[in-house]
Amino acid sequence: MAFGKGHHLHLIDGSAFIFRAYHALPPLTRKSDGLPVGAVSGFCNMLLRYIEENTGPDAPTHAAVIFDKGSHTFRNDLYDKYKGNRPEMPEDLRPQIPLTREATRAFNVACEEMEGFEADDIIATLARQAREAGGRVTIISSDKDLMQLVGGGVEMLDAMKNLRIDAEGVEAKFGVGPDRVIDVQALAGDSVDNVPGAPGIGLKTAALLINEYGDLETLLERAGEIKQPKRRQTLIDNADQIRLSKRLVTLDCDTPLTFTLDDLEVRDPDPETLLKFLTEMEFRTITKRVSERMGVAPPAVPEPAAPETVADDIPFDPEAYEVVRDAEALSVWIDRIMERGWVALDTETTGLDDMRVDLVGISLAVELGRACYIPLRHKAADRDDLFGSDALAEGQMDPDTCIAMLKPVFEDPSILKIGQNMKYDAKVLARQGIDVAPIDDTMLISYAQHAGLHGHGMDTLSERYLDHTPIPIKPLLGTGKSAITFDRVPIEKAAPYAAEDADITLRLWHSLKPNLHRAKVTTVYETMERPLVPVLSAMERAGIKVDRDTLSRMSAAFAQKMAGLEAEIHELAGESFNVGSPKQLGEILFDKMGLEGGKKGKTGAYATGADVLEDLATEHDLPARVLDWRQLSKLKSTYTDALQDHINPDTGRVHTSYMIAGAATGRLASTDPNLQNIPIRSEEGRRIRQAFVAEEGKVLLALDYSQIELRILAHIAGIDALKEAFRDGQDIHAATASEMFGVPLDQMTPDVRRQAKAINFGVIYGISGFGLARNLRIPRAEAQGFIDRYFERFPGIKDYMADTTAFAKEHGFVQTLFGRKIHTPEISASGPRAGFAKRAAINAPIQGTAADVIRRAMIRMPDAIADLPATMLLQVHDELLFEVEEGAVDAVTERVREIMEGAAMPAVDLTVPLTVDAGSGANWSEAH
DNA sequence: GTACTCACG
DNA sequence: GACGTACGTGAGTACG
Numbered sequence: 001m002a003f004g005k006g007h008h009l010h011l012i013d014g015s016a017f018i019f020r021a022y023h024a025l026p027p028l029t030r031k032s033d034g035l036p037v038g039a040v041s042g043f044c045n046m047l048l049r050y051i052e053e054n055t056g057p058d059a060p061t062h063a064a065v066i067f068d069k070g071s072h073t074f075r076n077d078l079y080d081k082y083k084g085n086r087p088e089m090p091e092d093l094r095p096q097i098p099l100t101r102e103a104t105r106a107f108n109v110a111c112e113e114m115e116g117f118e119a120d121d122i123i124a125t126l127a128r129q130a131r132e133a134g135g136r137v138t139i140i141s142s143d144k145d146l147m148q149l150v151g152g153g154v155e156m157l158d159a160m161k162n163l164r165i166d167a168e169g170v171e172a173k174f175g176v177g178p179d180r181v182i183d184v185q186a187l188a189g190d191s192v193d194n195v196p197g198a199p200g201i202g203l204k205t206a207a208l209l210i211n212e213y214g215d216l217e218t219l220l221e222r223a224g225e226i227k228q229p230k231r232r233q234t235l236i237d238n239a240d241q242i243r244l245s246k247r248l249v250t251l252d253c254d255t256p257l258t259f260t261l262d263d264l265e266v267r268d269p270d271p272e273t274l275l276k277f278l279t280e281m282e283f284r285t286i287t288k289r290v291s292e293r294m295g296v297a298p299p300a301v302p303e304p305a306a307p308e309t310v311a312d313d314i315p316f317d318p319e320a321y322e323v324v325r326d327a328e329a330l331s332v333w334i335d336r337i338m339e340r341g342w343v344a345l346d347t348e349t350t351g352l353d354d355m356r357v358d359l360v361g362i363s364l365a366v367e368l369g370r371a372c373y374i375p376l377r378h379k380a381a382d383r384d385d386l387f388g389s390d391a392l393a394e395g396q397m398d399p400d401t402c403i404a405m406l407k408p409v410f411e412d413p414s415i416l417k418i419g420q421n422m423k424y425d426a427k428v429l430a431r432q433g434i435d436v437a438p439i440d441d442t443m444l445i446s447y448a449q450h451a452g453l454h455g456h457g458m459d460t461l462s463e464r465y466l467d468h469t470p471i472p473i474k475p476l477l478g479t480g481k482s483a484i485t486f487d488r489v490p491i492e493k494a495a496p497y498a499a500e501d502a503d504i505t506l507r508l509w510h511s512l513k514p515n516l517h518r519a520k521v522t523t524v525y526e527t528m529e530r531p532l533v534p535v536l537s538a539m540e541r542a543g544i545k546v547d548r549d550t551l552s553r554m555s556a557a558f559a560q561k562m563a564g565l566e567a568e569i570h571e572l573a574g575e576s577f578n579v580g581s582p583k584q585l586g587e588i589l590f591d592k593m594g595l596e597g598g599k600k601g602k603t604g605a606y607a608t609g610a611d612v613l614e615d616l617a618t619e620h621d622l623p624a625r626v627l628d629w630r631q632l633s634k635l636k637s638t639y640t641d642a643l644q645d646h647i648n649p650d651t652g653r654v655h656t657s658y659m660i661a662g663a664a665t666g667r668l669a670s671t672d673p674n675l676q677n678i679p680i681r682s683e684e685g686r687r688i689r690q691a692f693v694a695e696e697g698k699v700l701l702a703l704d705y706s707q708i709e710l711r712i713l714a715h716i717a718g719i720d721a722l723k724e725a726f727r728d729g730q731d732i733h734a735a736t737a738s739e740m741f742g743v744p745l746d747q748m749t750p751d752v753r754r755q756a757k758a759i760n761f762g763v764i765y766g767i768s769g770f771g772l773a774r775n776l777r778i779p780r781a782e783a784q785g786f787i788d789r790y791f792e793r794f795p796g797i798k799d800y801m802a803d804t805t806a807f808a809k810e811h812g813f814v815q816t817l818f819g820r821k822i823h824t825p826e827i828s829a830s831g832p833r834a835g836f837a838k839r840a841a842i843n844a845p846i847q848g849t850a851a852d853v854i855r856r857a858m859i860r861m862p863d864a865i866a867d868l869p870a871t872m873l874l875q876v877h878d879e880l881l882f883e884v885e886e887g888a889v890d891a892v893t894e895r896v897r898e899i900m901e902g903a904a905m906p907a908v909d910l911t912v913p914l915t916v917d918a919g920s921g922a923n924w925s926e927a928h
Numbered sequence: 929g930t931a932c933t934c935a936c937g
Numbered sequence: 938g939a940c941g942t943a944c945g946t947g948a949g950t951a952c953g
Binding site: 578580581582583584633634637638642659662663664665667668669670671672673674676677709761762764765766767768769770771772774775831832835836839840842843844846847851877 | 945946951
Binding site: 582583603605607608609610630631634635638639667670674675676677678679680681682685704709847850876877878879 | 930931932933934935936937
């Protein structure tokens with residue numbers, strides 16, 4: 001039967017439901033995967049309550065939930081600022097929007113939306129159609145914009161206040177009847193939707209005027225008759241704007257609909273469909289309510305064994321930790337993991353070098369406060385032998401059995417493995433043949449939210465977010481020479497420590513993971529932190545071949561040269577002293593020899609840095625010799641000697657470790673050894689790179705971004721001159737010099753170019769006259785002159801600096817183009833610290849965006865080169881180093897370049913091209 | 929453990 | 938008007 005007399009249509013404003021649900025509820029997440037579902041849950045509750053309350057004689061015959069779709073409507077064409085000041089949708093709400101549509105359908109309620117139309121217009125059209133057909137309409141919403149529709153059988157219902165609004169109710173709110181509501185709205189405007197209206201006229205005055213003159217057109221025609229001069233003038237001056245406002249607030253009753261009223265007939269929900277949806281959402285309470293109502297047995301929603309309380313309600317209790325000593329006990333834990341879908345894990349090892357250590361034990365946690373430790377290779381306590389026995393302690397699980405049992409769990413794609421600094425555990429487990437995935441990492445979850453605020457180690461996070469000091473490891477291992485490895489710690493002492501680490505990790509995950517959405521860094525974490533773990537793990541495990549002979553020959557040569565220099569220096573000084581002691585050197589230079597320019601630092605010692613010695617070197621031989629000696633000393637101790645100690649005896653290669661959460665800007669940091677600071681600037685040091693070699697039949701291939709930070713600056717600050725120079729492939733420093741000093745490119749001198757280069761770099765660092773002057777060794781006033789001229793020629797730079805520091809002051813952080821946040825807590829400090837913080841804030845978005853770009857490239861790289869005989873070995877901030885089979889260099893270069901140059905896309909479309917230079921050779925020196 | 933120096937981007 | 942300043946890192950050495 002077609003919709004008509006006696007029928008009753010309910011129209012529910014879906015968006016209003018969603019926002020109410022979102023703001024009314026605390027941020028709930030789905031237990032199994034952390035998906036935010038608070039708004040969906042509230043939405044379902046509201047829908048359920050609506051259905052429960054609308055039974056009986058007055059029940060609707062037809063009903064629909066109407067949603068907005070698309071952000072651009074005809075109103076934006078009329079007025080581009082319409083709804084222009086509306087804040088962005090919260091990041092944790094966005095993924096819930098499609099789920100509310102699903103929920104509506106699951107309840108078997110018609111769910112309608114149309115691209116490019118606001119829900120209000122669809123509601124208006126349906127209300128008109130229903131009224132014309134002779135039926136009744138109830139609009140479930142409290143949105144005042146819909147009040148113009150009331151009357152003639154149309155009412156509104158504020159579901160929250162359970163308040164029916166008829167024509168009288170509208171008059172109470174607007175001071176006029178429903179037919180004049182749009183006139184009043186046109187005059188009063190609306191700050192929420194950014195409808196301008198008449199300045200200075202609010203709801204009260206608008207109603208007064210409309211009541212006096214009858215309607216808006218009459219009022220505007222007779223505006224000259226208004227007594228109050230200011231009001232009169234406003235109406236005359238803003239007549240066009242008021243008419244525009246009226247068109248904006250008038251709902252469109254003629255939206256072309258793709259469905260009819262008859263499609264909206266009320267249907268009973270299908271218990272199976274509805275309960276399936278609710279179960280999937282893991283809404284226990286609603287599921288129960290619905291099953292009771294429908295007289296169906298409630299389906300089993302995976303019930304977490306842990307009570308649904310927050311982490312800090314559960315005390316830390318070592319008694320609740322279990323030692324797993326056999327397969328039977330472990331299988332109980334595995335069942336728990338499979339049931340729950342996640343596990344926090346931690347590995348205990350004999351040391352800190354994940355490429356060399358032995359696995360001693362594994363701890364697991366599935367519920368807050370409960371954890372276990374599985375000892376595998378603890379050594380027996382020893383009775384006779386002072387040096388300890390090599391026999392294994394009693395009561396441990398057979399390592400092979402344990403690994404065999406855990407492997408399917410740790411590799412199960414449906415089970416989430418949670419760790420603190422998972423790269424370490426993943427590497428240790430990889431050496432046991434386990435490829436851990438998928439993972440979450442509490443260190444990285446913290447880093448994505450709080451870079452720049454504090455460290456992200458377990459102790460820091462536990463103190464900060466759990467208010468708990470973890471059991472320290474020092475008392476177990478001892479210190480100094482008498483320190484023991486973890487396998488020598490008795491199991492009874494090791495277990496509480498180890499199990500607690502897994503427990504803490506799980507608690508941290510509970511506390512921190514849901515906040516990713518709130519901090520709007522979910523995408524940062526998901527696309528630039530978490531996926532980097534397996535990539536870096538593979539690079540670190542690959543390592544790079546370092547030729548020991550080359551290094552030791554260089555060490556010997558350096559030692560010989562240093563001995564010669566040392567003798568010369570002592571001769572010049574007239575006495576023997578420790579050249580490596582800045583304190584002794586300072587006393588020799590400034591006290592004994594009486595040289596000028598001795599400046600004492602805060603500790604009262606003379607400064608003897610390279611800059612000081614360079615100044616002195618123009619007049620004296622001794623400081624010049626010391627500079628030479630220092631360079632050799634540095635190269636020998638830090639590189640040619642130390643690097644040899646890092647060659648892994650098993651692989652013959654050097655395996656650095658990358659800290660993902662070390663640098664606040666998003667850069668990686670390389671440690672043990674640091675392979676990001678291998679010399680290149682000096683000829684002497686550069687030769688150290690000859691020791692980094694490719695395997696037989698392979699070559700090293702280096703690709704680096706050209707001027708990436710300057711390009712990003714040109715994009716962010718919108719410097720057209722720089723952008724053009726980059727697009728034309730010009731020498732950017734020469735182009736800058738030309739622009740600044742008016743020197744044509746063909747007459748450019750190296751010195752002018754050098755100065756421009758220094759300024760370009762200075763700008764990236766938050767330039768100061770003092771810093772530039774020192775760098776260029778020119779008077780400070782001259783340096784300041786350069787900077788002034790630079791700002792004059794590229795005014796966008798100054799704006800960028802001012803905007804960035806203002807943003808940092810307001811928000812306490814700055815952001816990269818990809819959304820990475822870098823906190824700047826010192827930005828409002830006073831004194832010199834404020835200067836530091838300001839320059840760091842200026843630099844961070846640039847350095848951080850560049851770091852994001854190469855991270856994105858690295859994450860895509862394994863898939864991109866999977867079919868090529870190439871391995872990614874190292875990252876040095878703007879460079880990637882590969883080991884490639886000789887014949888494949890060109891193919892790999894082409895593929896890698898494509899990935900690197902396109903790494904910003906599709907998230908960010910830079911207005912400056914990124915270009916990559918490539919080189920290859922038998923060693924790292926040749927590859928450059 | 930801290931300060932200084934110096935290697936890199 | 939004085940003060941102190943380039944941004945981001947890690948490692949080795951001296952010294953208290």
